[in-house]
Amino acid sequence: MDNRPIGIFDSGVGGLTVVKQVISLMPQEDIIYFGDTARLPYGTKPQETVRIFSEEITRFLIHHDVKTILIACNTATAASLPYLNEKYDVPIFGVIASGAEEAQKTTKNHRVGLIATEGTVRSGAYVRKLAQLDERITVTAQGCPLFVSMAEAGWVDNPAVEEAAKIYLKEIQAAGVDTLILGCTHFPLLAKPISRVMGDGVTLVDPALATAQKAKDYLKAHNALAVRETTGRRTFYVSAMTDDFSHLCQIALGQSYKPEVADLSQFSQK
């Protein structure tokens, strides 16, 4: 057994949906969450910038003695996961491998759509992973930066969101996909209008769900699950205080937590 905490990080508060999954599958685990609210969003920024941010947070979490790290953000996973796994000993999981595996299990016609941030699309990480899993799969990918902003603004279903969905999903519809990966932590919030535009024949895949299961399988196989009588302690850090945090905690976790502001400058590699 290993009672050290699980580290989870995200560009902001979207990763709380991954926290929710971890709590539900492994209630006894301590969790340390970091949301980079001072520098969000990641999705429109260069890969190298996001890699630098992700490494600072990884070093912060390692400093807090985590036994594993879950990157709850697709953009950060795409920009930094192979690099971080090579450089640091702690096992690190991202959302992309789980999302791709789920999509591979779901698709029947081998045509998969991907909507994500521009950073995630540009990285090609989902395309590479899906090709590895089944070379017959073709991927039609679309960066949807405005979906991120809409979800953050609480616009989850109104005429502007629907018009944006029509614009963004045009090519993916034309490709005849039967599976659509929601390749950004925010997008499950917009599932309704996305589903309406895509139609009933298309299954939406949320990578966050599978990621927590993957981490649990790993910890179990390595005899590293926490063993304690009580539920674990959950600690939340942000890089800038934000009103959204408690609100989204309430929605995602059913209770409010007050985050602490953490200064990352000592973990910089510059």
Next chain:
Amino acid sequence: MDNRPIGIFDSGVGGLTVVKQVISLMPQEDIIYFGDTARLPYGTKPQETVRIFSEEITRFLIHHDVKTILIACNTATAASLPYLNEKYDVPIFGVIASGAEEAQKTTKNHRVGLIATEGTVRSGAYVRKLAQLDERITVTAQGCPLFVSMAEAGWVDNPAVEEAAKIYLKEIQAAGVDTLILGCTHFPLLAKPISRVMGDGVTLVDPALATAQKAKDYLKAHNALAVRETTGRRTFYVSAMTDDFSHLCQIALGQSYKPEVADLSQFSQK
């Protein structure tokens, strides 16, 4: 005369429109521009966070021996201008006073609308300034975070933008304003759909235009305009490299500049 450069900063690349105005009014001035592309956007972040960012950039510009600073970002002006002007000797100008003065000159019915980031609206800076100028003026303000993302995504006029405009502008229309302040550097890009929704009777005010004139008047009155035979040198810094920069330079300034990446950590006050 004073041949030291003018410093101009913004959360990103939107401030290049202010650079354009400065170049056109004072072609002989050296300019140092800083765009905080690693940490943008400012508009959705807490006032205290934006104040800290703005102070770091101010110290960076002072280190580069500027004779004056123009804050090209409404959110940063709202969060930091009085604080910075109190703390530092170099004269600092923001876009809000100029925008408010312009609106006061324009309005006939004393009803003014303001669209801006949430940070700018929350600060109340425009409302205070307009009340100071003419107490009969009432302001109807609306935070429009998605307009920022739409302009950044290059969505300046499509059905989603128009639907968003209809949602955001509803209350301002109902208030019967005759003048609408575009209180965010990005919003002039969306002038067409905004104008269509507001109708012909409403004049749009772009605060960037008046700010450069204000700085010129100040420098002239203080005998501090640059005197040289050639046009000034323009130097551009960003906190993270971005593809958008050269593209927007081309649009705003008619030529491409390559920015340098600057590290602000030595200017931190922490």
